[in-house]
Amino acid sequence: MEAIIVAAVSPAATKAVSFLVDSLSQLLSENVELIRGADRDFQRLLDEIEPINELLAGDYAQLKSNNNDLDKLFQNIQRTVYKAEDAIDKFLIQAKIDEANFFNKIGPFVKWNNNRKIAPEFGKILEQVTEIRKQTQQVLEKTGIQSSAFQPGETTQPQGPAEEDVEVVGFNKPAEDVKERLCEGSKDLDVIPIVGMPGLGKTTLSRKVYNDSSLDFYFYHKIWIYVGTSKKPKDILVEIVKEVAQSNSKELIKDKDEDQLAHIIRDFLVERGKHLIVLDDVWDTQVVDFVKKAFPNKKSRPRGDRIMLTTRQQRVAEAVSARPHYLENLSKEDSIKLLEQRVFANKRTCPIELQGYRDGIVDKCCGVPLAIVVISGALRGCMDESEWRVVEENVGKHLINKDDHKSCLKFVETSYNHLPQEKKAAFLYFGVFPQGFDIPAWNLIRLWVAEGLIKSGHKDSEIEKVAETYLSDFASRNLVMVMQKRSNGQIKTCRLHDMLHEFCIIEAARISLFQQVYLQPGVRVFPSIEDPNTSRRLCIQSSIPYNFIPKDRIVQHVRSLLCFSSDQKQIDLSNLDVQLIPSAFPLIRVLDIQSLIFEFSKMFYGLFHLRYIAIKGDFTIIPSLFRNFWYLQTLILRNDDTNTSSSTLEIKEDIWKLLQLRHLHSDLPVKLPPPPTTTSNSRTSCLQTLSKVTPDSCKKTVFAKACHLRKLGIEGKLALLLGKERGFDSFQELRCIEKLKLLNNDFSEELHLPPHFFSLQKTLNKLTLSSTRFKWSEADMLGQLECLKVLKLKENAFTGKKWKPKKGSFSKLQVLHIVWAGEWETWDASNRPFQSLTHLALISCYDLKAVPHELADLPYLQEMKLTRTFQAVSSAIEIKNKILQRQDPESSIKFNLITFPPTPSTN
Structure with missing residues (x-):
């Protein structure tokens, strides 16, 4: 175990220096022509900053975290490094622009002279860095500690346990008490508060109860809502409407007050079974009062609806219930x-x-x-x-x-x-x-x-x-x-x-890693950006109806603008003037803004430093704006759910100029243009993720350009790829593909797995098929994929009444999910396939008569889930009993059978 490290060396300063060293090293090795005339200045800066990086990389157990001199030193390091980084970014963008300038092409001296203009600015920065290096060395030498460089080859830690997998010590009895009140208590609406000091496990206990599958038998629907200190009753009611009326919630909540929202919820609930709503971290009784209004609670027709809540405050718990559940400290x-x-x-x-x-x-x-x-x-x-x-x-x-x-x-x-x-x-x-x-x-x-x-x-x-x-x-x-x-x-x-x-x-906040920008409850004055020299990351944590962008100054140091809503849904920035973003934050690298309606040309013009873009808006065409996004790594496009005019998103040819782009995510299938054929664009793309694209985008030229893809999702008319006598040969260009999704939404033509599909067999380890309607006889072709570990078959991915895999097929498969196989009746595993299977899930396979009894002999099977697969439950129970009979009681691997609806003999 590593030695205890007192939090004295600022991780923000450390990361800033490390990032600058990395940028300078890459700049000097990969952009020799671009920086000609200024290369000596960059090398001098690297020579000065590298010793600081090495000093900060060590473990300093003897440093004291309350040392004011250290705090000032690290703040000084941070500010100076940021100045250097800003100067480099401005230089690079101008150099890129100059590179395309006609006069610079015919007169290289002009470009060289322009590059030399940075000398005065870099001279001042170099002086500051030199002085800081001396100060840093002096401070650390006083402790008698020598710096140690980062040691590579760190071993991968095991994955942490999922919350529902963790045994919660001492919570079995409290969980049973709470479940008894939920399921067997009064037929009237009841509120069960779980109250205790921070850290006692109120949310953990609530999650344990909420995730108990036996509750699914008692409640038509369960809803979990995090409340906290910032949400108002209306926010909670809006979330409930979105849960109970998902298809048309946007129209229902428009211009409605709390009472109207409660009435809408009540109308939905009265026609359905009883509900359980969990309110996590409640601070005000008013929230509970409004939620109670939303429940139908007629004495003539008692339902047994429940509200379970967690709170730190005893007064809240006692105000909403005569019987709060007080959570005690562990013995x-x-x-x-x-x-x-x-x-x-x-x-x-x-x-x-x-x-x-x-x-x-x-x-x-x-x-x-x-x-x-x-x-x-x-x-x-x-x-x-x-x-x-x-x-x-x-x-x-x-x-x-x-x-x-x-x-x-x-x-x-x-x-x-x-x-x-x-x-x-x-x-x-x-x-x-x-x-x-x-x-x-x-x-x-x-x-x-x-x-x-x-x-x-x-x-x-x-x-x-x-x-x-x-x-x-x-x-x-x-x-x-x-x-x-x-x-x-x-x-x-x-x-x-x-x-x-x-x-x-x-x-x-102490080390100036990021600054939260939010309105305090009841305060109408918008908070200012504190210390723009160190506020590199601005995080908007709640809906803000005011314009937070400073109109009178440029905040060059800001590199990240992250807008998250406290309710995890949407953030209202309708009054945000997006045209001000480029002018206010010209060197921004990370832009994550949800729920905006904007014009791309105004939103992004001039934002050439962007490395990460995540936006949500109403758009179907991304215009030619990418030509100057030289550093973009991740592009996430979320289409506004009010837009139903198109089922695809079109991106222009400039996307292929983003040679550092690694991940493209979109909730609408993206229609990709073919890459340009000019020799200047012959370099392959860095793309690793394309999720999702249209089938007609899957051309040979596209995959030849994006040959390093690891994850690919395709949605649309798959007959273009998998129809009769159609080619799948373009996939032979994919050398590294690991995860593939094929989602069909057109049923006018029968689909088949082509021979070229097996060009993926050396790398593909996860495959998802949906609505492809292949014949079960073709499923054996998937069994030949020698690296396939996860297979998910959804929405009639295969059709027919019988599936009998061949002997030895699916030899490496560990996870098999089959969702809604409409005609499937018989599953014959007498040939002993699936010898590596650990997890099996069968969902809505209504006609399946039995799970093959041969699965009981699989050496690694740990879990089987059957949801709405009624006829096969008895065979699954037999398999469970057979496995438990032969299983070593001391074994760390315990077989688990889960059925829904639950049966006493399985759960």
Whole structure:
């Protein structure tokens, strides 16, 4: 286990210096002609900044976090590095523009002379960097510590457990008590508050109950809503309308007040079964009062609807219910069990020589699960007695004060201080997302890369794999909760506990990593941008009806504008003058704005530094604006759901000029133009993700250009690719494809799997088919894909009554999902396929008579889920019983059968 690192060296300053070193190194190696005339200045700057980078890369256990001189030094480093970075960015864009200028082509001296004009500005920056390098070395030398460079070859940490997979110690009895009130209590509307101090596990207990599949038998619909301090009753009611009336919610909520929204909800609920609504983190009784109004509660027709809520405040709980559920601290026995479970991963108990420290830590955590969990993350897998002693002493300094919820932050700080220096800024970045937000892992990783928060020295897909190890490490240290996992076991979505989120906000503000911009409740004056020299990232965390862009000045230092809504849905920036973005933030790199109606030409003209764009608006054509987006890495296009005029999105030819673009995501299928054939554009694209594109975009020339694709989604008329006598030969150009989705929406022509499909067999490990209507006899062709591990067949991907895979087929397949196979009756597995299968899900396979009994003999099968697959349930139970009879009780792999609707013998 690494030595404890006191949070003294600012991760923001460290990342800024590291990013600048990486940029300078790349600039000097790849743009020799572009920087001719200024290359010596860039090299001098690199020579001065590299020693600072090496000094900041070390682990400084002896530095004290309350050292004012250090704080001033790191702020000075940060400001100066930002100035250098701004100067480089401005120079590069001007050099790119000059490169295309006719006079520069015929007179290279003009370009060389223009490049030399940066000398005075760089001269001042060089003087400042030289002085900072001397100061940094002097400060660190006083401690007697020598810097250590970043050691590569970090091993991948195991994926963290999904929240529903974690055994919640000491919560079984409370969970049963709450479930009894939900399912067997009064027939009238009942409110069940779960109340307790921060960190006791109110949300965890609620999630445990909410995710219990037995509740699906009692409630027609379950709805989970995060409330927090910023939401008003109307916001909550709007979310409920969107849940109960998903198809036309936009029209229903327009111009409605709270009472009208409650009436709309009541009209929907009265015609349906009873509902459970969970309100997480409630601070005001008014929210509950308005939600209660939305329920039909006639005494003549009692329904048994329920509202479950979590709150820190006893007055709120007692005001809404005569019987609140008070969550108690864990007993010492359960505290020890939780600590050992998290530190030793259920493999062993605490060694005798460590039990004294264990007991001391548990006593000082006072039975608060959050404190135990975050301390466990710092000790995970540790067997070193000296490390346990240090942790116990550190915890002992900060006893939990039940009257001061911020005292619990000290326990978070302990685990944070154990993080390697290069990971701290990436962890604090979680704070840019709203509290209670389920964060998509793929999007978080894209943002980390664009923000320069991942250690330099990696290129292309490698840097994203490093980012995945960062996220896995945070999960294994119990710093983030894994909400969902992918079928291959990787993290899909994650969330930060409220207390850790608060820590990230406070620490990020202290080191100027990012600034939140939001309106305080009841305050009409918009907050200003604090210290524009260090506010690199502005995070809009709630709907703001005012124009936050300064009209009278340019904020060159701002690199990121992230607009997230606190309700995770949409953000209202209807009054935002998007034309001001380029003029106010000319060097911006990350732009993530939801729910905007804008003109592309006005929105993006001049934003040449962008590395990440995520926008939502009403558009069907992306015009020719990309020609100057030389650095763009990720483009995410979310179409406004009010737009029904088109089912595709058209992008112009300039997309192929983005030679650094790696990821293109769109919720509408994108129609890609063929790449230009000129020799100047012969370089292959860096594209790794295309999700989604139209079938007619899948030309040989397109895939030859994007030959490094790893993930591809295709939606539309698949007959263009898979129809009779149609070619799939363009896919032979894809050398690295790992994940493929084929989504058909046209049934005018019969589809077939062509022979060329098997050009993918050396790399393809995940395949999703939807509405393709292949014959089951063709499914054997998929069984030949030697690397296929995950197969998802949806919406009649295959048709016919019988499927009998060939012997030895699907030998590497681990996950099989079949959703709605309409005619499927018989599944014959007598040839013993699927020898590596671990997870099977059958959903809405109404006519399937039985699950093959041969599956009971599969050596690795861990879980089987049957949802609305009624006829096959009895055979699944027989398979479960057979597996359990032969399974070793001490085995770490336990077979699980889940059916819905649930049956007592399976769940």
